[in-house]
Amino acid sequence: MSKVNLEGRVAVVTGGARGVGELLARKLSVRGVKVALVGLEPERLKEVSGRLYAESDWWHADVTDQDAMNQVAAEVKERFGRIDIVIANAGVATGGPLVSSDADAWRRVIEVNLIGSAVTARAFLPALMETRGYLLQIASLAALTPAPMMSAYCASKSGVEAYAHCLRGEVGHKGVDVGVGYLSWTDTDMVRGADQDDVMRELRKRLPWPTNKTYPLGPAVDRLVDGIERRSAHVYGQWWLRGMQSIRGALPTLIGTIGPREVRRFDDRLDQVRPGLVGAGGAADEQERTAHHSG
Numbered sequence: 001m002s003k004v005n006l007e008g009r010v011a012v013v014t015g016g017a018r019g020v021g022e023l024l025a026r027k028l029s030v031r032g033v034k035v036a037l038v039g040l041e042p043e044r045l046k047e048v049s050g051r052l053y054a055e056s057d058w059w060h061a062d063v064t065d066q067d068a069m070n071q072v073a074a075e076v077k078e079r080f081g082r083i084d085i086v087i088a089n090a091g092v093a094t095g096g097p098l099v100s101s102d103a104d105a106w107r108r109v110i111e112v113n114l115i116g117s118a119v120t121a122r123a124f125l126p127a128l129m130e131t132r133g134y135l136l137q138i139a140s141l142a143a144l145t146p147a148p149m150m151s152a153y154c155a156s157k158s159g160v161e162a163y164a165h166c167l168r169g170e171v172g173h174k175g176v177d178v179g180v181g182y183l184s185w186t187d188t189d190m191v192r193g194a195d196q197d198d199v200m201r202e203l204r205k206r207l208p209w210p211t212n213k214t215y216p217l218g219p220a221v222d223r224l225v226d227g228i229e230r231r232s233a234h235v236y237g238q239w240w241l242r243g244m245q246s247i248r249g250a251l252p253t254l255i256g257t258i259g260p261r262e263v264r265r266f267d268d269r270l271d272q273v274r275p276g277l278v279g280a281g282g283a284a285d286e287q288e289r290t291a292h293h294s295g
Helices: 019-030 042-051 066-080 103-131 151-174 189-195 198-205 217-230 241-264 267-272 279-294
Strands: 010-014 034-039 056-060 085-088 134-138 177-182 234-236
Touching (some): 010 103, 019 034, 019 085, 034 042, 034 066, 042 056, 056 066, 085 103, 103 134, 103 279, 134 151, 134 217, 177 217, 189 198, 189 279, 198 267, 217 234, 234 241, 241 267
Parallel strands (some): 010 034, 010 085, 034 056, 134 177
């Protein structure tokens, strides 16, 4: 598909305070895109917005709050006059065995990654229908293959992939294109936070190549931007992820065979896996919920 000139378009990026969202906002801004950042870290959002090349603004909102996101959608449209692109990128993660995991953290991963993505789409789709726009749902390698110790994250990313595919069929006749972006382990605060746990880091290193590497953020985001310019249905942050589509049907059986053997190596250390959300984004989410409950 030929590329669309993005200059003058308006893009909404959730999870825009850091990582994939921040760099996507910067690279889109250089192309003349007006950017609306949405997230839970006001100071960082303000800082990121202030550094962008094109016109931008930011909104402090929880993507799981439908009323708040509806208000953000209305305010973004009022601020910029239109909305052409929505990137549902906000996400959190936790790791460790399901049986001993923090139940609230496990649930929160599903709420932010899956429910929050659907809330985002519900809020912004009316505006996208007006502009015949594009929605990019950020998924993961975790949508393509199961992984022991990552049940919440895999469930959430499998869910967003499925919901986005369903949505594509619902809104295509309205001129709205829906894409799914796949990323392997990419150098972000989330992945660095996960790697602070010795068991999770060592277990990941035992994965087969190329799934055991951490990939640089820049090239992955360049691929996402290219997908946005092409309004692609599938966007792969690392080249080899496209090939995973052809073998994904065999992966549950393979992981079910190999996984127990690998996890058994760490059986006496599994209780050392840190509960709760990982990385700076996870800490921001937990801080926001704590403040909300205490307020």
